[in-house]
Amino acid sequence: MRTKNTKRKGHSEDFFGTYRDFWWNESFLNLLAKRLQLNNHFQMLDVGCGQCHWSKLLSRYLGTPARICGVDNDKKWSKGEDEIRDFFGDAGIEFELKKGDAHELPYDDCQFDLVTCQTLLIHVQDPNQVIREMKRVLKPGGTILCVEPNNLVQSLTQSSVSMNDPIEEVLDHVRYALIFERGKKKLGLGDNSLGDLVPGFLSQAGFEHVEVRLSDKAIAMYPPYNTDEQVATMKQWQTGNTWSNGLFTDYDYFRVMGHESLEFYENYKRKYAHLGERMLRNIDANKYHSAGGAMMYVISGTKAL
Numbered sequence: 001m002r003t004k005n006t007k008r009k010g011h012s013e014d015f016f017g018t019y020r021d022f023w024w025n026e027s028f029l030n031l032l033a034k035r036l037q038l039n040n041h042f043q044m045l046d047v048g049c050g051q052c053h054w055s056k057l058l059s060r061y062l063g064t065p066a067r068i069c070g071v072d073n074d075k076k077w078s079k080g081e082d083e084i085r086d087f088f089g090d091a092g093i094e095f096e097l098k099k100g101d102a103h104e105l106p107y108d109d110c111q112f113d114l115v116t117c118q119t120l121l122i123h124v125q126d127p128n129q130v131i132r133e134m135k136r137v138l139k140p141g142g143t144i145l146c147v148e149p150n151n152l153v154q155s156l157t158q159s160s161v162s163m164n165d166p167i168e169e170v171l172d173h174v175r176y177a178l179i180f181e182r183g184k185k186k187l188g189l190g191d192n193s194l195g196d197l198v199p200g201f202l203s204q205a206g207f208e209h210v211e212v213r214l215s216d217k218a219i220a221m222y223p224p225y226n227t228d229e230q231v232a233t234m235k236q237w238q239t240g241n242t243w244s245n246g247l248f249t250d251y252d253y254f255r256v257m258g259h260e261s262l263e264f265y266e267n268y269k270r271k272y273a274h275l276g277e278r279m280l281r282n283i284d285a286n287k288y289h290s291a292g293g294a295m296m297y298v299i300s301g302t303k304a305l
């Protein structure tokens with residue numbers, strides 16, 4: 001049955017713009033598929049699938065006939081969209097979406113050859129429980145593949161505009177990012193830089209052959225900012241930037257960290273209110289440039305036979 005989405009925003013919806021289609025280099029995905037022998041995997045589960053950006057990318061590497069299941073606890077994403085069903089339908093892939101919590105996956109044991117997630121573990125309350133569930137539904141010999149970042153490093157990325165900012169100012173940005181992430185975690189909404197810990201978690205959960213790589217993607221910005229990925233990224237920058245789940249805002253992340261953090265938040269907002277405008281002015285003048293690196297871990301492991 002075809003469904004229509006309501007106007008309510010889904011989890012991370014502000015981050016589901018076109019720019020998400022530029023998250024990966026095709027040559028890197030080809031290499032990943034070869035390393036993991038994805039063509040020997042037929043049944044895939046994408047946990048916290050959102051709008052299936054990740055499942056769509058992986059789908060063409062699976063063996064045939066392929067079956068892809070997506071699960072998400074957000075009502076909007078678990079309903080799915082016609083465009084997603086059509087995409088898999090046209091590729092001859094059986095596709096099914098379910099609403100469910102990653103801490104308690106709505107699947108029987110040992111169902112899938114490949115269980116994967118992209119930027120899910122950074123949003124869950126208990127990542128170890130989610131990993132245990134991913135393992136439970138994986139067949140013996142099956143592959144787990146987690147793509148999770150360290151987002152803190154972005155607060156140290158330099159640009160032509162910021163490179164000579166005072167050290168105290170740079171430290172303020174790092175401090176802001178740290179309090180933001182700790183507050184989000186304290187509210188049970190996950191650790192935005194959890195990627196650093198996922199290999200150890202997989203090992204503790206009993207996975208074998210744990211391997212860790214970094215995505216080789218960087219979206220560099222330089223004048224005249226006119227490649228497709230630069231245009232999509234600029235658009236994303238204008239859309240806003242928060243990990244709010246609709247119930248909480250940045251303010252709540254600072255408030256939960258105590259009075260001093262809240263004071264820092266208010267001063268920070270006042271002190272650096274001009275930065276957005278400074279960046280736009282420099283882009284307009286073709287003076288802004290930055291290599292646009294990110295730290296996205298690609299972590300895999302095997303469930304013992």
Ligand SMILES: C[S@@+](CC[C@H](N)C(=O)[O-])C[C@H]1O[C@@H](n2cnc3c(N)ncnc32)[C@H](O)[C@@H]1O
Binds near residue numbers: 052053120
């Ligand atoms: C940042 S989005 C990533 C979506 C998708 N994996 C992608 O990369 O495009 C995180 C997704 O995880 C889902 N999610 C968060 N917590 C979850 C949970 N406990 N159980 C299932 N899904 C969850 C959200 O609804 C959202 O769709």
